[in-house]
Amino acid sequence: MKKIAVILAGCGVYDGAEINEAVLTLLHIAKAGASYQCFAPDIEQLHTINHLTGEEMQPNRNVLVEAARIARGEIKALSQLDVNDFDGLIVPGGFGAAKNLCDFAVKGTQAQLHVDMLRVGKAFADANKAAGYMCIAPAMIPLIYGNGVKATIGNDADTADALKSLGAHHVECAVDEIVIDEQHKLVSTPAYMLAQSILEADAGIEKLVKAVIKMC
Template sequence: MTKRVAVILAGCGVYDGAEIYETTLTLLRLDQLGIEYHCFAPDIEQHHVVNHLNQEVVEGETRNVLQESARLARGDISPLAELASENFDAVIVPGGFGVAKSLSDFASAGANMQVLEALKEALTGFRQEAKPIGLMCIAAVLVPRLFEDGIAVTVGNDPAVSGAISSMGGLHRSAGVEEIVVDFEHRVVTTPAYMLATRISEAATGIFKLVDRINEMME
């Protein structure tokens, strides 16, 4: 039977949505391994819109997370509310500031953050069914709020973010850009990606390793 992976997106663009390279590299590696995938995103308004040319917030403009994510998925995407864990063998969440602004409020609340309820409901099913969960870049910060305490994750070596993870009950492990951290007990895999990457090739190495490990864990 063909393996199936759900990929959860948070918009389109590093500063206010899903990180485009991280998403594309994830989908590329899944396809190279012959794994079917389907993308999901919440049908909500973005926290705000950022001009990616100058990184400034665009006042008075709104965009929808699902519609923006559809750009990355070439239109083949469904609302997050329709994601049922029993239909997939694993789930992966790429990074990007949309994770910290729309899927959660980590960008403004830090360790006091709350996670979007629809995301929590979707990922809780994968956790309860012991299906592999992959998160990259800033998405690793979600783990302590989504699941139980003491799950090992990495965002690389950022002291502020790793400190927030620890204060929320998580267990942060420092890692290089091309490395992954695997919590075998809880079946969670993370990699720093663009928390550290300076080139797309650097991000690719860690992301490919993450997808490869998720693949192995689905056996």
């Protein structure tokens, strides 16, 4: 059975992992006959957003504690992730991917990755193990894989330009499609960067999960 590490960035589209993307990812991993283990950094979120009003709220929350809501408590600190224990890696999106796993949401082309996210991402890249990034998470791809890597966030011009500035070869992609960089065993899909419904998000996510597992 293939084992997939899934990195979550909290719980909720505006400050953490996009819940639908995360759950659909876990569902399709299981449907494909593989297993998963969820991870998240044990850190404070950049901020906590009231998802009803869109306003910041206090007190702030912990990324690992919040992500445990999605994982039903079955989650480990990202610092514990050992690449040798897994065949592949998948990173769902949500603004938390750009706020908690890195600071792309704040710093754009000057972004840096959380130390454990960088370690883990590079470990999978260096081991030539399959990885999938969805929604805004592909913003991290050039910081992990370097210049010329193929990736997509869909078709948002400003975000695509930022990825290009970071060194990626950005490929425009429909919501229900994926972009594969065969050399790096890397898959990306727009998901809720473009999706207008859970059905639209599901189409690309299912393809990404299947592609990652096939490359394992």
